[in-house]
Amino acid sequence: MNQGKKYYHSVFVVHSAFVDCVRTLFLFILTGVFQIYFPTQCGAETMESVNTVFICSGHVKEPASKIDHKGAKSFSGKWEYEFNDDIVQYFEDESFRKNDIQYYVLKAAGNIGLKERVEYANTIVPDLYLEIHHDSAQESDIKKAMNEGENSILWNEIQGFSLHYSEQNCCPERSKAFAQMVADELLKHGFTPNLYHANIENMQCVDRKRGIYNRIPPMGLYVLYNVKNPAVVIECGTIINPHEEKFLTNNDTRKKIAEAIHRSVMQYFGNN
Ligand SMILES: [Zn+2]
Numbered sequence: 001m002n003q004g005k006k007y008y009h010s011v012f013v014v015h016s017a018f019v020d021c022v023r024t025l026f027l028f029i030l031t032g033v034f035q036i037y038f039p040t041q042c043g044a045e046t047m048e049s050v051n052t053v054f055i056c057s058g059h060v061k062e063p064a065s066k067i068d069h070k071g072a073k074s075f076s077g078k079w080e081y082e083f084n085d086d087i088v089q090y091f092e093d094e095s096f097r098k099n100d101i102q103y104y105v106l107k108a109a110g111n112i113g114l115k116e117r118v119e120y121a122n123t124i125v126p127d128l129y130l131e132i133h134h135d136s137a138q139e140s141d142i143k144k145a146m147n148e149g150e151n152s153i154l155w156n157e158i159q160g161f162s163l164h165y166s167e168q169n170c171c172p173e174r175s176k177a178f179a180q181m182v183a184d185e186l187l188k189h190g191f192t193p194n195l196y197h198a199n200i201e202n203m204q205c206v207d208r209k210r211g212i213y214n215r216i217p218p219m220g221l222y223v224l225y226n227v228k229n230p231a232v233v234i235e236c237g238t239i240i241n242p243h244e245e246k247f248l249t250n251n252d253t254r255k256k257i258a259e260a261i262h263r264s265v266m267q268y269f270g271n272n
Pocket of ligand 1: 058059
């Protein structure tokens with residue numbers, strides 16, 4: 001998430017006939033793309049037993065509207081969408097396929113904007129909507145910590161993963177339950193929860209041990225309000241922190257995060 005331009009997810013785009021037209025075209029193309037990668041399974045029995053998960057990268061590679069961004073910048077200057085795609089890509093892998101779980105994968109490189117992703121998800125109505133992000137901090141804190149350099153103790157506060165759901169989502173309890181599963185998996189593997197949002201930004205933290213936040217106004221998130229299914233935004237870590245950026249750039253770390261999410265998905269659908 002880009003905390004420097006805080007809470008922009010709740011901003012609504014101005015409608016125009018042109019934008020609607022482009023969106024319709026996107027949805028049409030997307031439907032075709034997903035049908036190629038995920039062919040419709042035949043038979044009502046099979047369809048009923050498949051749980052669908054829409055997993056997408058937060059942000060886009062090439063923003064085409066005012067509400068879309070490349071995301072936060074890491075300490076070394078890399079854009080967040082690249083980190084997001086590096087996690088999301090695992091869900092295209094065969095090893096992440098299960099007979100009863102079907103992932104709909106959308107990477108930032110596809111340049112599908114915030115509103116279009118939500119609209120597309122609402123045409124699929126998956127059983128679970130997940131959005132992958134990497135975190136930053138307030139500009140003033142970043143400046144202070146950067147002035148002090150990589151060894152600043154301020155980085156100890158600006159770190160960690162967090163899970164975001166909303167009581168204003170249609171299914172808050174199920175969303176929160178999934179967030180708890182992901183947090184437990186990450187904690188089990190040595191990841192640290194982000195308390196910066198609670199301690200410094202006064203975001204509503206419902207579980208400090210697990211880094212779980214309830215996103216309600218004035219700190220709401222557009223996706224959590226507008227998708228028609230349980231939804232969780234996963235902040236995998238804090239890329240503005242130089243130590244954590246190195247950690248999150250490591251392939252082993254990325255794989256551990258993707259596997260933690262995948263295990264949580266299996267647990268959520270009762271397939272341990
Ligand atoms: Zn983000």
